[in-house]
Amino acid sequence: MSTTTITDVPAYCEQLADAAVAASHTLVTLSGAKRAAVLHAIAQQLIDRTDALVEANAADLAQADELGLTNAMKDRLKIDPARVKKMADSVAQIADQVDPVGQIIDGFVRPNGLRIEKVRVPIGVTLIIYESRPNVTSDAAALCIKSGNAVILRGGKEAIHSNAAIAGIVREALQAEGVDPNTVQLVGTTDRSVVGELLKMDEKISVVIPRGGESLIRAVVEQSRIPVVKHYTGNCHVYVDSGAKDLPEGMARDIVVNAKVQRPGVCNAAESILFHADVPELLIESCIALAENSVKLRVDAHAAKLLEGKVDTLEADESDWLAEYLDLIVAVKVVDSLDEAVAHINKYGSKHTDAILTSDTFAADRFVQQVDSADVMVNCSTRFSDGGEYGLGAEIGISTDKLHARGPMGAADLTTYKWVVRGNGQIRE
């Protein structure tokens, strides 16, 4: 599991996939108690071997400048004892979740006596392609073990030593518990052609989840014969409805500021704020508060007029309605109706998370029904669109696709179902 030069990439990938398929066949026979025991063993081992993890991580950090990592990237890459503790806690938390495997989703008896059940089962073999943060290695491994899946992990070269150390601990723990260590395999080379090769193996790998920048994800979709679950960007909106004027004093302003400012670099932060023309005072109050929080405002002509002499603004253009700034910048627009807000969000948004602030139940219901996004919120911050906040434990990813899973994905989203049909001799006429 160390970094090696692979001479025959197709053969190497075939071997990874075959080993994963073989592991997946044994995983379906494991009890939930056994899968949880493996996870608790991994959590303990992560803590016990904190020093080794920090040391491996130091090797990655030593090459970070050479690889041209920014300070923000270096920060995401870094492992210290507190972060190891967080990784271990996350694994232990996943261990203690309700077991999704074997849940009966639906069941009925047909007129001919056939007893039919839809039963949750592991997907089989998953491929996770990710960048920078080494905790994805332990989180993804844990979610796949919890849900009875084998996983092939392909991390970034900037984290190869950290990822190898974490995956090594996971594999040792699997082996110690008598479970096939190939349940979790880390691609042991940074050779880029490995990804292209793995993405052809739709007979052996059932799903690929890319996590990283938009260009990484687009490249995966372009190449993959395997179904991809993904999200490209998070262009999230907060719409302050005319009905927001009857909300408690300051609530709309506080939510707008929180959605933009609390952690601007993440996908569920707000990028555009839409204000109904009937609530100019909420627009002014919110924009002043945003400016006080160092947020730069890109505004339409109507908003510019309202804000003139109060805060500095820049003129917004079409590109601002599409932008995922991931920064202390926000686009601001005035709309004349809820319909205009909905149309704007469905046109420019990324189908991720959009919120309405209103005390009007009719407006809230219409917004919830008509905005075509994975997460639609009423009177709270878009920042709650998150697996942890929804109680799913660690996320395996977020989906803005419509198939299979939508929004934050937990362990249950790594399962499919099987139709189980039990009879007593039925044949078709």
Place this chain on the structure above:
Amino acid sequence: MSTTTITDVPAYCEQLADAAVAASHTLVTLSGAKRAAVLHAIAQQLIDRTDALVEANAADLAQADELGLTNAMKDRLKIDPARVKKMADSVAQIADQVDPVGQIIDGFVRPNGLRIEKVRVPIGVTLIIYESRPNVTSDAAALCIKSGNAVILRGGKEAIHSNAAIAGIVREALQAEGVDPNTVQLVGTTDRSVVGELLKMDEKISVVIPRGGESLIRAVVEQSRIPVVKHYTGNCHVYVDSGAKDLPEGMARDIVVNAKVQRPGVCNAAESILFHADVPELLIESCIALAENSVKLRVDAHAAKLLEGKVDTLEADESDWLAEYLDLIVAVKVVDSLDEAVAHINKYGSKHTDAILTSDTFAADRFVQQVDSADVMVNCSTRFSDGGEYGLGAEIGISTDKLHARGPMGAADLTTYKWVVRGNGQIRE
């Protein structure tokens, strides 16, 4: 909606997709009662205009020889009053199904007071690519209307007149009920480049369902940026376990024969029968019955020895274990254990439908757990693997994929979900 020559294919496809997206935005606001009313109107119109449908179909049949259609294909293409009645009945049955839209799949309150629901919603815009049978046009349109989706239908050129007549009736009924007729659009050209163009439009079309031969489906997967739900082949198995000797007299034989013979040309017919070595008498009895039903036997050496002098057999090779004959031919193999049967099925099968015949509950449970197929059956014919038999009404397709839907797919499988989060001012700390 007639067959026309399209000069600018990309522009034509853009227009189809934009019209579908616009329709999908209005569809989410329709009540279930309205969607059902549209479907009942379509069912009535199909009946009332039987003569026009038969006439349009005659135009297709007139060109069938020129297009090189076999007799079986001509039979699938044909529309007569009885078949129109069946199409109408199917649409009416879909109308009366439980409405999947708006169902709350999950719901809970978080410690911070956020009320979270997962609510079933339409997927949006679907693309169905299919061959020959014109009833797919009305079935697919009906399932999409029921589930609140807009659909772009791309039928085969051999059925273009029939499909245009059916789609015309559907669109008139939509319009008469005040619903956007672009809810259902039929591609009005047989130009093959249209498919490639549509398959690039992943921003506007959310799922593609190809229905037809394996080469059609592989071509769609190869080209598509849109998620595809599909099944390639049906290599279904019946495994006659050692525990089958205690089943009622003749039951194993009757199920084996039914699975193979009742309709050999369809995907849920059995292609391979595995017998445990401990039940030679069931092998002999079943194979004699198969031969009496004109089934040709391709058998391994062990089975050949048992059948010597009793029925004619041919020697099976590796290709027989992989074959989807869709004909009165069957592969027969003797296995020494349930484990061997499971390993054979997971290696050679197509993850479609596989059955075990046994009176041993432990054997049945292990088979159900370990066989990695969409439908796993105990003591009944594989032929029951079907949306109608499961009570789903008409099928939009069958999936041997693991994502989104598996096995027969009904109207509910044309929905996704939305996370709806309601708060009263929550912000993240």
